[in-house]
Every structure is written in C-alpha cells, then in structure tokens.
Amino acid sequence: MIDRHQVGARALEHIRHLSVDIGPRGAGTEGERRGAEYAADRMKEWSQGVQIEPYRAYTTLTWPWGLVGLLLAASGALIWLSPLVASILATANLPIYYFVASGRRDIGVIFPKRASRNVVGKVPARGPGATPGSDGEAGRDREGGRAGLRRVVFLAHVDTTRASLLYAPKALKNLRMTHIFNMVSVLALFALSLTGLWAEGLLASPADAAARATAGYVLLGDRIVASVFGLIAAYGLGVLAHRELLMPHVHGANDNASGVGLALAVSEYFAGHPLETTEVWCVVTGSEETGYPAGAGRFVAAHLKELQDADILVLDNLGAGDLRYLRAEGIILPMRMDAGLMALARKVAERHPDWKVRDSVCNLGYTDATPALAAGLRALALWAEGPDGLLVNYHWPTDTFENIDARTVEQAAAFVLEIVEAIDRGEDRIRA
Template sequence: MSEDATALETEAIEDALAIVATLAGAIGARRPTSRAERVAAEVVRDALGSAGIQSTVEPFRAHPSFGYPFGAIAALASAPALLPRRRRTARGAVAGLGAALLAAEGGLRFTPLSDLLARREGRNVVATIDSRGNAARTLCLIAHMDSSRSGLLFNPALGAQLNRWISLQSVAALLLPSEPLLARTAPGRALVGAARMVTALGLALLVERELRGVDVPGANDNASGVGVVLQIAGEIAATPLESTRIVVLIAGCEEAGLLGTRAFLRSRDTDGWLFLNFDSVGSTATLRYTRVEGVLRRWPCDRRLLSLADDVSRERPELGLERVDRPTGLTYDATAVLARGGRALTFVAADDGRIPNYHQPSDTLASLDHATLARATAAGREMVARIDRGEAD
C-alpha cells in the first residue's frame, strides 16, 4: 500500500463513523415517515449542534414508499385486463391514465399522484455555514438519512438488471394505452398481452415488497452519506470557506421517491446553487461519480462538476475515484436537482452497476467499509476546496 493510501485510511473520519453507528446501529431501520426517521432527524440535529452548526428540522408531506404511486400506476396499467375485451376504448382510457401519471412521476417535477398519496410527514434537517468573506456561491451538500425496504425486487440476483427491469415496465405501461389500435392485429394483441404481463408482474413485486420485505438498517444506504456530509460540515464550521456558503441538507424520504429533496427544492430559490450528493459511499466497491442519473427519464450531471471530479480522479489517484457512465442504482437526491435544470453530481460506491447489499438486510454496520468511507470523505473535501477556489463557477 502506498504511503498516501495509508495516510488516507487513518485520516480522521471519527464524526462520520459516530453518526453512521448511531443511525444504522442504535436507531436501525429508518423507513420514510416513520418514528425512526424522526429520531434520526433529531440525532442529526444534535450532531450538527455539537459541531457548532445550528440547524432546523423542516417537515413536509410524504408517503412511506415508492410502492404507493408506482403500485397505483402498475394497477391502472394492469386493470383493463379485467374489463370485457370489446370495451377497447375504456381499456385504453384506464391504461392511458396510468401512462400519463407515470410520465408525470418520472419527470420528478409535477407529480399529482405522489402529492395525493402524501398523507404523512417526513423531515429534512437543514443548516447553513456562512463563508469568511462575501459568498460568491452556494454549495449544498446532500445525503438522505432514511433507509429502504428489501423485497424480491432488490434480490441481488437481479442486480444490475434492476434499472432495465424498471425501464421495461415503463415501456409496457406507456404502450398499453395504444391497445385499441394494437388489438386490430394478432401481433399487436400478442404485444398487448406481453406488456400487461410485465405490468402485472411489476405490481406483484411492489406488493410483495410491502408485505414480505423488511426495513433495512441502511449502514451503507445511506448512513454512510450522512456521515460524510456531517464530517465535512464539521470541518468547514471549524475553518469556514473563503467565498462559499455551505448548505447542509440531510434529507428524509429519499427512498419513497426523493420526497425530502423535492420538498426542499420547492421551498426555496436554489437557482445557481451547486449540489454534491453522497449516497451509499461505505461499501467494498469502487468509489464513483455519476455522469447521468435517472431511470424513467435520464438527465446528464453538471458538466463543470463532472470535469472537477475528473481532475480529482486524475490528480488524487489514491482516492480510487472513477466516473460511471451508465446509470447505477435508481434515482438519487441529486436527480431531483437535475430534473429542475440544476447543477448536481452524486458520489456512490458501486461496481458493474451494482451497489453492494443494496436494499438488503445485510446492509449493516458489519458490512461498512471504513476505507471507502474515508476515500469518499477525502473526495468530498477535495471537491469542496476546488469549488471554493471558484473552479466550478
């Protein structure tokens, strides 16, 4: 091991490790909108307070699972099979409603179905750290504190195919409104049948997850990201940046559909801000930064932030930082920023499009890779320093 790498392993990430242990160990599973998520918000606020950073807990309306809106959409796509075959127009109309709602949800901006289902409360923890001099820019550091639920959908055997499976379901749901037209020919009818099988299986998988899945401790996804952001925020509070105002966003309900970050973005003007997101950065995998994000729709990450990360990757080889060109995992908090035309980038540890222990009960403290967490923290510090020098302006 090189001298640089040894130095990195031992580099201080005590604050990060402490919050990860509390979130994934003492609190455990943190389902969106649950009491555990509320407790996590208090713990994060206390940790920020210990670092001398005042924060506020911002409640927002939310639902506990992405299975709610996407289950409703899959049900609308599948339900026409229950109507008599001659009622083609009615069958097409129900499927059309499902497709329209899917297109809206996938766009991550106008989401009437998610809004309708948001009957509970989620929480964000938000803090600001002012710069020494006049602030020339605002950089928002994001990590979500909630954790996901397991299920067949996240079976490791499916692995990197998850993104493709969801794309296939979307194609099927968007195709089904054309049934009145397609049903005129035999191949068309076969296509409709196949598409309906896909949406019905999608619905079954979502229901299976709600009924048989378990909420996971989420040490990697995403206590690790919270650890990185709190570690860096504490250091910045101790030694403020020259000209960059830092906003810390520890988001809730990411796993339910980026609900915390979307509420945050709706609640204030973030025009011109930069966003660095840390999600699942504590596993035994290569530390990467995303070039493109999104599942139903895809958005490129910010060009300048990407080129800064390219520089870090090249100039700090001991960080083992690599760009990932294809979508990895599902959506991220940063995806909501990108969907609004904002400037964002996500750091995630993954190999071959797979995040280790992704939404599995095995995502525990015991699986946490301290070296990856240390490298992610170092990469974050490096990005912040360069951004403060105006390199992303």
C-alpha cells in the same frame, strides 16, 4: 471540532449510530424521525442555527409504481370487455409513468401521507466580503462570475427502504431490464388498446366481410398480447405486495447512513476550518426512498432563490466500493449533472489514481439530485459501486454497519473535502 484526518472516523461514528443504534429508518416512521433528530443534535454542536423543515409525503415506492402496474393490469384485462375503457386507462398511464420513471414531477398528491422533515445546518465562510446579497443570493460580478459569498450544499437522505425480491443480489443485475420492460409495457398497451378500439369499431361498421374478418383477427391478437402484458404486470403487483407485507426496512448503513455521516462530518470540519468565501449548508433530507425524492424536492422548492448560484453535492451510498461521480441519472430521459462540477470531480480524481474514481450513470432510479437538476440548478451526485458496477448491498438486509468499508468512507471524505476546497478557489466553473 475535528481535524482533517479525523473526518472519516467521525463519519463512521455517525454511520454506526444511524444504522445500529437507531436502525431501520423507513420514510414517515419513528426511525426516520430519530435519524433526523440525531442529525439536528449533531448540527447544533457546530452550526450557526439549525432549521427543521417539516412536510408530509407518501412513504413507499409501492404507491407510484403500484399505480403504474395497476393500470397496466387493468388495461390488459379490460380490453376483452371494452377496448374504449382499456384505451382510457392506458392513455392515463402514459403521463403517470413518465413522471414516475423520469422523476420530473412528484405525483404524490394522490397518495396517503405521513409526517417527514428536512434538517438544515449552516456553516459560514470566514473571508472578508463574504456576505450574501440583499436578495439572499450569492453575489455576482458584472461578468457573471461570483463575488462575495459562495454556497455549497450537501444533500443526504436519512431514510431507508424496504427490501424487495427485485433487489435480491442475484436479481439486481436484471433490474435495468425490468425498468425497460415496464416502459415497453406502458407503450405497448397504449398502442394495443388503440388498435383494439379501431378493430372493434370496424367490426361494428357496415364494412365488407374481408375487412371485418381482418378486424376480428386484429382484435383477438391485441387482446391476447395485451393479456400477456397485463398478467406480467399483475405478477409485479404481487412482488410489490410481498415487499410491503413481508419484507423489512433495511438498516441502511450504506444507503444512506454513509451519506449523512459524511455530510455531518465534512460540515463539522469546515465549521472548525471555515472556507474563505464559501458557506456550507448541510441538509439531511427525508422521504427519498419513496419513488420520488420528496425531501429534496421540498427543500429545493423552499430555497430555490437561495440555490440559484449554489453548488449542490449529493452524497449517497458512499460506504463500500469504489468512488464514482455521476454523469446523469434517471430511469428514462436521464438528466445530466452540471458540467463544471463533473470536470472538477474528474480533476480531483486524477490527483489520486489509486482511488480508481471515474464517472458513472444512475439508470436504476434517481438520487436527491433529481429535483435540483429539474429546477435548473448546479448539482453533482457522488456514490460508490462494487466490481459489478452496482451499489453494494443495495436495498437488501445485508446493508449493515458490518459491511461498511472504512477505506471507502475515508476516501469519500477526502474526495469531498478536496472538491469543496476547489469550489472555494473557483475551480468549479468551466472557462471558455
């Protein structure tokens, strides 16, 4: 077991092993499997039982985003041949884009899958009366507070992504605008295909010559503008194809060996120094870098009843930069983090002004918090940002152990320890 001052160093050991000794850990690959096995082996040293929960998931974000792009490109091209077919495709793209961009549902049922897994280790509380209720949930007192066992759950994904031209350091600052343009494209092609369908119908009707001439101009304009959106979508498909064919999986020291390393190290510390009435779950997930955090989604679905009164802390990209706690996450219609946990993180941060901790928003994607928030659970995601407000070495080959900042890891370890200890004291609830 380790002492408090050793937690950061132990996390660095895990980060090094995952990113150097194992290396790239793409979803559904041998590297991801080895990363999960490493986490399981470490948990067995201090956890009271380790569960490996297998599932199958698609392995790349190219599948969902490629489908959105394909429907955009097809709508833009087919409007010249059949506005009706174009409108059908554009209409079908609306819910697909909504689910992909908001993270509110996994559409992976239509994509090919590979084996992945979550690893769950548990550290019991030490205090008297710290036993689960008969239904497996944390106990509650009559006023809605907590009695008996409380539960903190760490979520950290072990898989890594492929690099992409979209994530090149000079291009990353424009990624938000790319997402906004995607949304505009989906809505625009839906509107253009419908007006094109109306204009085509008017041209075929016995309307007067002036009305038919107007309809002809409208249809031509719709087709030209739709073609522009379609061509840009086709370019995006080319970028995705380039990513799959020519770009490597990154080593993922920051994203997210840092989160896994911290989850393992902090949990090991609490195994040797148990909390009074709070048990700790350490959950290492797979398949997060796929366009939907599938591992976290499977975990939430499998343990929903046990998580109803848990505090879920997502640890992601905590190896370089200044610490942040997220207020919300999502490309569109972002979901807000739990207000009580945000207030607690702010309170802990105020004790350490030299850490420069503040709140932030994830609007370039989502973390493992998304399935928990969508299920109505209490969750808070923690990460670190560079001076430009972006994740450091995000999804790029420079995400290596050499670029991990030990200072950030040490601060993250101390930050997480203090948050969990405050939860054990009941400080995570907003009082009226």
